[in-house]
Amino acid sequence: MFDFVQNMLFESLSKKGEKFFPFIFVTFIFIFFCNVLGMIPYTFTVTSHIFLTFSLGMISFIGLNIFGLNKHGLFFFSLFLPPGAPLLLAPLLVPIEIISYVFRVVALSVRLFANMMAGHTLLKILATFAWKMILAGGIFLFIQLFPMLIIIAITGLELAIAFLQAYVWTTLICLYFSDVINLH
Numbered sequence: 001m002f003d004f005v006q007n008m009l010f011e012s013l014s015k016k017g018e019k020f021f022p023f024i025f026v027t028f029i030f031i032f033f034c035n036v037l038g039m040i041p042y043t044f045t046v047t048s049h050i051f052l053t054f055s056l057g058m059i060s061f062i063g064l065n066i067f068g069l070n071k072h073g074l075f076f077f078s079l080f081l082p083p084g085a086p087l088l089l090a091p092l093l094v095p096i097e098i099i100s101y102v103f104r105v106v107a108l109s110v111r112l113f114a115n116m117m118a119g120h121t122l123l124k125i126l127a128t129f130a131w132k133m134i135l136a137g138g139i140f141l142f143i144q145l146f147p148m149l150i151i152i153a154i155t156g157l158e159l160a161i162a163f164l165q166a167y168v169w170t171t172l173i174c175l176y177f178s179d180v181i182n183l184h
Helices: 001-039 050-080 088-135 147-181
Strands: none
Touching: 001 050, 001 147, 050 088, 050 147, 088 147
């Protein structure tokens, strides 16, 4: 995992990103293990709550802005006017860029929250359905094998999604760091 995250960071930021490796690595590990721990029966998936994902996104966003302002000073705000754009379009482009920049936090947090919540909700519904069929007895004891097979397949899919969501989160944070470091 160490090499995987290090390579991901190097692809996005090259040598400039070395000092961000601890943050990126801990974020990846935290999200991945929270997602995987939620797959254990009778445990809780903290990443399926918008409060946690929004908090993680906001911490990353604030850190990115602090770093960008320290590195570039007021020139950091040139991030909101695309290079080569005519100055006449600045009153239109700057608000659009600011809104899209701020909504990165929302998009980042909702993506993780929604994917983890949807998968776990689906598993819970199917498990309840299979359990009700077992309790009904009779022919339903044999029919319930179909929902049980689906649960097994979706559990495998959820494990892949647990990794994928940590990967997507980390990749997007690396790209956001790249934007702040290189200013487009």
